[in-house]
Amino acid sequence: MSESADERKGPAVDPRILRRLWPFLRPHQRWVWLGFSCLMLGLGCRLAGPFLVKIAIDDHLAAGEPDGYGWIVGAFLALAVIEALLRRVQQVAVDTGGQSALLDLRLAIFRHLQRLSTRYFDRTPTGKLIGRVTTDVEALNEMFSTGVVTILGDLVFLVATLAILFGLDWQLTLVTLTVVPVLLAITMFIRIRVRSAYVTMRSKLSEMNAYLHEQVNGMPVVQMFNRQQATRDGYGEINAGVRGAQLGTVYWETLLSTFVELLSSFTVALILWYGGGEVAASMGATPSPGERALTLGVLFAFVDYMQKFFQPLNELSLKYTVLQNAMTASRRIFSLLDEDDVLPVPATPHRPDEVRGQISFEQVGFAYKEGTPVLHEIDFQVAPGERVALVGATGAGKSTVLKLLTRLYDVSAGRITLDGVDLHDFDPKALRQRVGMVPQDVFLFEGTILDNIRLGKPEVSDADAIAAATRLHLDRLVERFPGGWNEPVRERGRNLSAGEKQLISFARVLAAAPEVLVLDEATSNVDSHTEHLLQEAVHEVMQGRTSIAIAHRLSTVRDVDRILVFQKGRIVEQGSHEQLMAAAGVYADLVKLQEGLVDTG
Ligand SMILES: Nc1ncnc2c1ncn2[C@@H]1O[C@H](COP(=O)(O)OP(=O)(O)OP(=O)(O)O)[C@@H](O)[C@H]1O
Ligand SMILES: [Mg+2]
Structure with missing residues (x-):
């Protein structure tokens, strides 16, 4: 399926576009920074969770040491609550900043439209201009609502998780990571299908909207000429296309989540199989200094970290697509804002108090x-x-x-x-x-x-x-x-x-x-x-x-x-x-x- 010119892909991060978007975000940057700080603090809490459990298992349960166990459980709970709070504040802050910036952007586009010359409107289809203010701004909105802004946080989280895993047990980490290339390959493959299914769906939807718009406007003529049956058939046909396209997106999206879940279970199995063997072997034996000892706590932490690792990894490709769409939309918005077909006005315009009318x-x-x-x-x-x-x-x-x-x-x-x-x-x-x-x-x-x-x-x-x-x-x-x-x-x-x-x-x-x-x-x-x-x-x-x-x-x-x-x-x-x-x-x-x-x- 060929993508329309408007859906053409570009780089997902275009510094020039970002530099032009920044002035809209700058007045609301306090929100963005607040959101970013909460994001980073929240990540810290998220990373600390499994580690606390590891300590609880290894240093207390396995070692038969009840002292301080209550503290660990308390800390675990506290971290979970703090993380939830931070996440909440982060979401609201980022959305507030983002929506305020979008409001300014919409106003800027509208203001610019009002300056453009009649000639410009003669040669530009109305639908295209409306699209700039609605669909394209919506693509930017999606960037905020799907949490693309947290993409930086995701990357930090992934790197930090890897560092912790390597620190805990590098052999087990390497074994576990063999799954990652498979995951990446599969998500990438399916994402491409998902994306093209969405492109089809959008074009089918806009086809349906255009048809509906025309039919509603022309209803008196349709009734006058007894065209109801024919237009109903036409509408039915377009609608079948919409259903097909919607099913296509659902098919590929659910396939993706099925695969990711399957792989995540597979990874847990891998950890249990490889790591579990080592734990069993080291049970009872006291390791000599320097020798590697895989404990139950580490095993648990691995399972937990890996499950947390999969989610952002899975979402990365989605966020990448959303980011790419947002860049394309911004490029179109800025090309409209750069349109300079305006009436030339002199530096010192003539403003008479009254005219005679000659x-x-x-x-x-x-x-x-x-x-x-x-x-x-x-x-x-x-x-x-x-x-x-x-x-x-x-x-x-x-x-x-x-x-x-x-x-x-x-x-x-x-x-x-x-x-x-x-x-x-x-x-x-x-x-x-x-x-x-x-x-x-x-x-x-x-x-x-x-x-x-x-x-x-x-x-x-x-x-x-x-x-x-x-x-x-x-x-x-x-x-x-x-x-x-x-x-x-x-x-x-x-x-x-x-x-x-x-x-x-x-x-x-x-x-x-x-x-x-x-x-x-x-x-x-x-x-x-x-x-x-x-x-x-x-x-x-x-x-x-x-x-x-x-x-x-x-x-x-x-x-x-x-x-x-x-x-x-x-x-x-x-x-x-x-x-x-x-x-x-x-x-x-x-x-x-x-x-x-x-x-x-
Ligand atoms: N926006 C436009 N873009 C291109 N051509 C135009 C545009 N508006 C009018 N024309 C063309 O310019 C010519 C003159 O149009 P104009 O509207 O001045 O005619 P008119 O004398 O007012 O006609 P009427 O009596 O039907 O109102 C026509 O040939 C028309 O096709
Ligand atoms: Mg006329």
């Missing part, structure tokens, strides 16, 4: 993708207070003009000025405060209607927000809702009609009271009553301020000062409604076409 496009050219220009030599001026409309066929470049004016994108050629100042010299925040845009695609957020109206200027009072909306006659729609102005808005505003959403979107801009207004009329069809409301709304918001409106319903802009007609990225005609009708050109054709449609409709 707009000038000078030979503006623009391409979303290099080589396919969508605007050519756009040249027009709008005087302060003038009301201009852009009309033209779909795809002619009208919305693009507005996106350039609000600097969602930067021009490829020529320049745009506001009050004679190049847009590049503006602080984008100040520019967007002065130039309010009603976008073509209305986007409402979860909250209430009032929350959505106040979006651009949260400090606007309830009364002012309602006043702005009332100027658009939104009050007539809102009074039908049980919650009134506090009626909840569901995600993307799907509990509202297209016309209602548009009116809220208008009110949102009006409440922020920008000096210049640009308005991209939505193309969706609304009933004639709402159409009338929208028409009045457009008229209302354009009144008395510099405004540019894109109109699909030509009737809405009949009374503007000037109409610019767009065709294939160029301005082909301009003038007032009467002038353009008299000229009998592109505009006149468009109007006739629409009126014809209205007649037949």
